[in-house]
Amino acid sequence: MSNQTAEDWMQEALHEARMAYVIGEVPIGAVIVHDGEIIGRGHNLREHGQDATMHAEIIAIQEACEYLRSWRLEDCQLYVTLEPCLMCSGAIINARIPEMFYGARDPKAGAVRSLYQVMDDTRLNHQVTVHERVLARPAGELLENFFRNIRKRKKAEKKARRAAAEKKLN
Numbered sequence: 001m002s003n004q005t006a007e008d009w010m011q012e013a014l015h016e017a018r019m020a021y022v023i024g025e026v027p028i029g030a031v032i033v034h035d036g037e038i039i040g041r042g043h044n045l046r047e048h049g050q051d052a053t054m055h056a057e058i059i060a061i062q063e064a065c066e067y068l069r070s071w072r073l074e075d076c077q078l079y080v081t082l083e084p085c086l087m088c089s090g091a092i093i094n095a096r097i098p099e100m101f102y103g104a105r106d107p108k109a110g111a112v113r114s115l116y117q118v119m120d121d122t123r124l125n126h127q128v129t130v131h132e133r134v135l136a137r138p139a140g141e142l143l144e145n146f147f148r149n150i151r152k153r154k155k156a157e158k159k160a161r162r163a164a165a166e167k168k169l170n
């Protein structure tokens with residue numbers, strides 16, 4: 001048996017998020033654990049795939065289903081650095097994942113606590129046990145960093161354009 005804690009697994013999800021970061025994708029990562037072993041992992045690849053469904057959780061779920069040769073991910077735990085969106089929450093429910101851990105809340109798109117609470121909705125035939133704010137700080141900081149850099153770059157580009165335009169005028 002493994003002695004890994006929820007935080008240890010979330011570190012693995014954070015590692016995935018950093019892999020997204022370095023290739024310019026919004027840094028979100030996920031892993032799926034089964035019997036103390038990672039059987040699925042993924043990071044956001046929306047831009048590289050030009051595919052709106054390529055969220056970290058979806059990629060990790062696909063890998064885990066392939067590994068278990070089953071669409072049912074019973075006895076699995078999913079760890080993701082950011083609160084899942086509606087699409088991913090739907091996929092987690094459909095895969096019958098019993099337990100989910102996430103890092104930071106997503107006030108703009110979160111479907112687990114922020115905007116909706118779909119994983120607790122008893123009208124659906126499956127509910128998910130949710131643990132939130134696991135390593136929320138590093139997960140949130142990674143995202144903040146990413147967006148701060150984008151803003152900085154955009155500002156620098158604007159400045160360069162303005163300078164070039166002024167040069168032309170003189």
Ligand SMILES: [Zn+2]
Pocket residue numbers: 055057084085086087088089
């Ligand atoms: Zn999603």
